[in-house]
Amino acid sequence: MALSNVLHAPAAGFNFDHAARNAELEGLFDAQIPKPVKTGTTIAGVVFKDGVVLGADTRATSSEIVADKMCSKIHYIAPNIYCCGAGTAADTEKTTELLSSNLTIFSLNSGRNPRVVMAVNILQEMLYRYHGQIGASLILGGVDCTGNHLYTVGPYGSVNTMPYLAMGSGDLAALGILEDGYKPDLELDKAKELVRAAIHAGVMNDLASGNNIDICVLTREGVDHIRPYQVSQYKDKRKTKYKYGAGTTAVLTEKVVPVKLEVVEETVQRMDTA
Amino acid sequence: MEKRSVDSRVRGVSTGTTILAATFDGGVVIGSDSRASIGGEYVSSKTINKVVQVHDQIFCCMAGSLADAQAVTKAAKFHLSFHSVQMETPPLVIAAASVLQELCYNNKEELQAGFITAGWDRKKGPQVYVVPLGGMLVGQPVTIGGSGSTYIYGYVDAKYKPNMSREECLQFATNALALAMGRDNVSGGVAHLVVITETGVEHVVVPGNKLPKFHNE
Numbered sequence: 001m002a003l004s005n006v007l008h009a010p011a012a013g014f015n016f017d018h019a020a021r022n023a024e025l026e027g028l029f030d031a032q033i034p035k036p037v038k039t040g041t042t043i044a045g046v047v048f049k050d051g052v053v054l055g056a057d058t059r060a061t062s063s064e065i066v067a068d069k070m071c072s073k074i075h076y077i078a079p080n081i082y083c084c085g086a087g088t089a090a091d092t093e094k095t096t097e098l099l100s101s102n103l104t105i106f107s108l109n110s111g112r113n114p115r116v117v118m119a120v121n122i123l124q125e126m127l128y129r130y131h132g133q134i135g136a137s138l139i140l141g142g143v144d145c146t147g148n149h150l151y152t153v154g155p156y157g158s159v160n161t162m163p164y165l166a167m168g169s170g171d172l173a174a175l176g177i178l179e180d181g182y183k184p185d186l187e188l189d190k191a192k193e194l195v196r197a198a199i200h201a202g203v204m205n206d207l208a209s210g211n212n213i214d215i216c217v218l219t220r221e222g223v224d225h226i227r228p229y230q231v232s233q234y235k236d237k238r239k240t241k242y243k244y245g246a247g248t249t250a251v252l253t254e255k256v257v258p259v260k261l262e263v264v265e266e267t268v269q270r271m272d273t274a
Numbered sequence: 275m276e277k278r279s280v281d282s283r284v285r286g287v288s289t290g291t292t293i294l295a296a297t298f299d300g301g302v303v304i305g306s307d308s309r310a311s312i313g314g315e316y317v318s319s320k321t322i323n324k325v326v327q328v329h330d331q332i333f334c335c336m337a338g339s340l341a342d343a344q345a346v347t348k349a350a351k352f353h354l355s356f357h358s359v360q361m362e363t364p365p366l367v368i369a370a371a372s373v374l375q376e377l378c379y380n381n382k383e384e385l386q387a388g389f390i391t392a393g394w395d396r397k398k399g400p401q402v403y404v405v406p407l408g409g410m411l412v413g414q415p416v417t418i419g420g421s422g423s424t425y426i427y428g429y430v431d432a433k434y435k436p437n438m439s440r441e442e443c444l445q446f447a448t449n450a451l452a453l454a455m456g457r458d459n460v461s462g463g464v465a466h467l468v469v470i471t472e473t474g475v476e477h478v479v480v481p482g483n484k485l486p487k488f489h490n491e
Contacts, residue, residue, distance in 0.1 A: 128345045131384075132286060156286030156341035160310070160319050 016131075040208015042170030043073060043084035044178060044198040045141045045150045047163040048191035051219035052141035052148050055195035056084045057170070057203050058228065059210040066210070074216045074225065078103050078114050081142030082216050082223065086168035087155060088135035095136045099123060116142040116149035120159055128157025137167045143218050170202025170209040177201045192217065196230055203232075211235075284339045284386050287311070287318050290460025292422030293335035294450055295392040295402040296434060297415045298443035301471035302400040304392040305447045306335045307422065307455050308463030320463045329354050331475060332370045332393030333468050337420040338407065342387040346377050367393040371403035371411055379409025390419050394470050418450070422458035426450050440469065444478065452485040 043056045056073035059066055075083045075096035083099070085092025099122055103114040119140055127134055132155050141150045151161045164182045166174035177198040186194065192215055202209045212228035212235075290311045295304040310322040324336050326347045334350070336343035350373045357373075358365045371391040378385060388406040395401070404417045416434045418426060429450055438446065444467065451465040465480040 124344070128341055154287055154341065156339070158287040158310075158340035158344060160287075160322060162319070162321065 040170065040206060041073060041086040041168035042166065042174050042199050042202025042206060042209040043086050043139050043168050044166040044171075044174045044195050044202075045084065045139045045164065046178065046182065046186070046191050046195050046198075047141075047148050047150050048186040048188060050148075050188065051143045051217065052150055053188075053191045053195045054082055054084050054139065054141045054216040054218070055199045055229070056214050057199055057209040058212045058214060059203075059208065060089055061208050069211045070228075072214065072227065074214055074227075076100060077119055077140070078107070078142070079223070080113055080144055080218065081116055081119055081140065082218060082225070083119075083141075084139040084167070086137045086139075086171075091134045091136040092138065095123070095126065095134060096138070098126075113144060115144045115146060116140060116151065117146075120151045120153060123153045124157050124159050127153060127155060132156040139165050139167055141216075141218060143220055148218075166198060166202075168202065168206075168209065170199075170206035173201040173205040174198035188217065192229075200230070287340040288314075288460070289322065289324055289337055289340050289343060289420070290314075290422070290458070290462075291324065291337045291420030292418070292426070292451055292454035292458060292461040293324065293337055293390050293420045294418040294423070294426075294430070294447060295335065295390045295404075295416070296443055296447055297392075297400045297402055297436070298440055299437040300400070301394060301440065301443075301469060302392045302402055303443050303447045303467060303469050304333050304335055304390065304402075305451055305465060305467035306420075307451060307461040308466055309455075309461055310340055311460045314460060317462070322463075323466065325466045325468055326351075327475075328370050328391075329358065329365055329393070331395070331470050332365065332367055332391065333470065333475075334370070334374065335390040335392075335419070336387060337389070338387040339385075342385045343389070346374065346385065346387050346389070349377055350374050364395065366395045366397055367391060367401040367403065368398075368413070371405060371413075374405045375409055375411040378405055378407070382407070382409050388419055390417055392470065394472055399472075400470065418454075420454075420461065422454035422461035425457040426454045429453055440471075444469065448480055449486055451480075453488065455482075455485070456488065456491065 040061050045054045054074055058070050060068035060071040073084055075085060077083050077100045083096050085096060099119060106114055135155050137155055138153045150165055151159060152165045152167060153159050164178040166178060181194045196213055199213045211232045213230040214227045215229035217224040287310050290309050293306040306324040308321050309317055310319040312318050326334050328334050328351050334347055353373045354365050354370055374389045390404050392402045401413060402417055403411060403413045405411055415436055418430055433446055447467055448465055455461045464482055465485060467478040469476045
């Protein structure tokens with residue numbers, strides 16, 4: 001019996017046919033509905049005098065386990081646009097990849113660098129279409145011909161723009177630092193320090209954020225993606241490679257025994273090489 | 275922050291909100307607060323823009339789910355722009371309100387967004403229309419909406435007079451917003467006001483600390 005989806009390819013995208021029925025059923029039983037796995041995160045962004053600074057921690061968690069200690073949460077979108085992603089790791093990764101591919105095609109077709117507001121509109125339209133089923137909270141930052149921009153797009157498709165933003169499970173900790181330290185037209189070093197301090201607050205106060213801090217500086221001149229910008233003070237000294245050189249273990253005795261083989265049966269098969 | 279509140283009627287970011295619009299002699303004032311919240315507890319933005327320009331002299335205020343409201347106003351802007359290109363004339367305020375009504379009524383199961391539309395056109399001058407959650411369309415000289423509006427029905431009924439002057443109307447709108455923001459926890463921030471007349475559009479922003487204070491503040 002062939003697989004059912006060989007004969008009839010399933011329709012692309014999410015299927016909302018049972019959404020209304022499921023919503024009704026949710027209240028009726030006390031049954032556990034499977035919840036999507038969240039990956040805790042602290043991400044932040046600040047607009048400064050010459051551009052935008054984005055920052056993120058590098059911990060990806062799967063319930064209480066740290067699944068990845070050095071995951072990259074600052075995603076490339078375009079040469080002048082980068083995006084930090086919080087929420088479900090797979091969703092942020094794939095959404096930003098999809099956006100990046102589409103913008104690359106746009107750049108090739110139009111001969112122009114994409115504008116940040118275009119990236120934001122595409123993301124908003126996509127996330128709104130999926131009604132929050134794609135768990136991606138994104139902070140987009142970039143520099144284009146109209147200036148320096150920083151936007152946040154929520155999982156349901158709401159957009160907000162501010163000179164400083166934080167998202168993720170550690171956002172309240174980071175926001176405290178940003179609210180206190182932000183001033184318009186900061187210099188580059190002050191801006192980097194502010195973002196570092198904001199992510200650090202998230203790392204220290206949120207269990208689901210941690211390990212190293214990555215920073216990405218975007219200016220008209222180009223991008224500086226510093227990974228890691230600050231290494232975790234709790235980094236252990238274990239080696240990750242355990243390869244031992246020849247001679248590490250001393251050889252005490254050596255005995256060589258040749259194995260005698262007898263030919264039992266021999267068949268010759270002609271190969272047609274014409 | 276992804277606290278998808280179990281209880282809240284709006285999923286995701288809500289505009290909370292107090293919105294209003296009032297006609298005066300020669301124009302219309304439309305205004306809102308600037309707070310966006312999640313789950314009725316967390317203020318996700320203190321400076322969100324809820325007064326959106328859908329055409330040169332037509333503005334809309336949004337209430338309800340921020341994502342839904344932004345999506346609807348985007349679609350409305352597009353439809354109005356296309357409509358005015360086809361007609362080769364600026365759209366009427368009723369046309370803008372109708373576009374919003376169609377979107378809200380036809381998608382009433384999925385959407386949680388309400389709007390107040392106000393503007394000026396050559397045919398009927400200054401007008402205000404309200405399109406609440408289900409997609410009804412009603413034209414009124416003054417209207418209020420959003421969760422904060424419940425606290426100012428009395429004030430608006432008592433203090434609104436038709437054919438006020440521009441300054442009186444601005445003061446009326448500022449007072450109304452200040453009173454609502456003072457009592458409603460999901461309304462706050464700054465008061466965004468837009469004055470639309472035949473000659474053009476003027477934005478007035480009143481920061482929180484410059485809002486009028488009342489007896490027990």
